[in-house]
Amino acid sequence: MFLVACLSALISVFSPFWGLIFIFVSGVKYQKKTLVQKFYGIFLLAVVALFMGRIIDIISLFDILIGVALSSYLYFRILSKRFSYLQALLSVYVVNVIYGMIRHILFSKRFLENISVVTEEYMELLAQSMTESPERLTFLGELIETMKYIITNFYPGIWVFSSVLAVYIASLLISAKMRESWSHKKVRLPFELVYLLIASLGIFLSGKFRIAGINGLVMLLPLFIIQGFSILDYYWGDYLKKVKVLLVLLIIAMVFNPYLIIIIAVLGLTDIWFDFRKISIREEIDESNLD
Template structure:
């Protein structure tokens, strides 16, 4: 789909190379969901790329034709539901393209994209719930509860486990059954944030590599949050420590969201430091793997992100006029 302009009207016609590539990208999660199902969460990337490279008007025509071909494939494979869910990423792509056209920084673009994707998913699952005659949120809670129960039954059937271990496991699962309904809104909010973040980073990185003149933002290491957002973890922590009942649950959910948001900033700081110190790429990969494997690594990055509000680890060697940092 790489291109240098939008002056070729044949690009958006049916069966052009670009159209077929768009169709292939969107039909893969439908064709082999077990292998490519994860692509549903990053399908705003190809749409955002097309809109930026070909322009909104021609890009929309190209996407329309490619998606019509993909829809035909989904219909033949009897996977229309999966395909319809993949379309929920399109509003996010248009939101990011709009933010890029307005010259908005990553933080504002991410906020706009988060609201857009959240409303899109709420609308999708509401319509799905109405047509299916059930409440998707309650159904999810029931599935999680049944999963915990099934897990305990599997361990319980293992005669080699001591009674003390089974008793502890039963207590842990019982506590999880009580905890999950309280924090599920925060977990779902984090899923929306993570999805928007992945699509923004992947889409902008792809543009920087293939069409740098079309990239709306600088590299990820320069992205930063507004300083005023530091009140989010402060308020969340206060609600968690002082509040009771639903207020405390809201504080926990906000704390999850704040932790994830500042993890994003901490990761940007970490990447910036690795770049400043000219750490070889293979060592960077080792550091990234360690952060993923070690659970406390994610917490450390969130703390690093919050600390950057006051310390500004990226001040040295940073060009204040560089676009896409705020």
């Protein structure tokens, strides 16, 4: 337990995304009432020690405490009480949306300074190694500035997107180990997400708060992707499990073709709207039969 907790903290320092996945997969057996306090106690002590040793800054400290520790703790508590992977995931989603916005308000200037220092150092290294290729250096400089603009302005959305994606992947991995497996084929996200999408589009089109609108759209994107994957699993999941080569090719295609991810997200959005699998109707029938 001590080793897993410390490794979770160290991995989270380099990447909260992989830290979340690791703490889910490796730390799931320590989520029992008798062990959970000790596990997170060791984890917190390790993180605080890294902060006191100036290995991580204040931004990384809160990223790990809220984005990894609180998110994983909340997820497993809800899962143990309600046995609902979807409710646990949505709870983590709400926490990270709130934290992503607060993080941007409190630490945006410091985050910009950190990014500026990194990009300047990287540009100096490029300038030293590309003295004979000024055109290529100019192109890379413009590319770095574009990436800097995207990261500093859209980090709230990027943070939520990566956090939800990590929890989603981890949920699929641990589902087989848990007492209650995730009925992934029947994932049905709330219709209210459509209203949030319309609001985000309205903010984006207003022009004045376009950046906020884009962040809102990026925050909603992983939920629509999850719904889209659920549709694929419902209709073709059994076949893809039998023909694993096609499953591997599909994963590779999604990695190298982001437009395919957008198509899956649109599929998820339309399913939330039209309910292709008629899950809501079946739930109403089941409830009426119980009555």
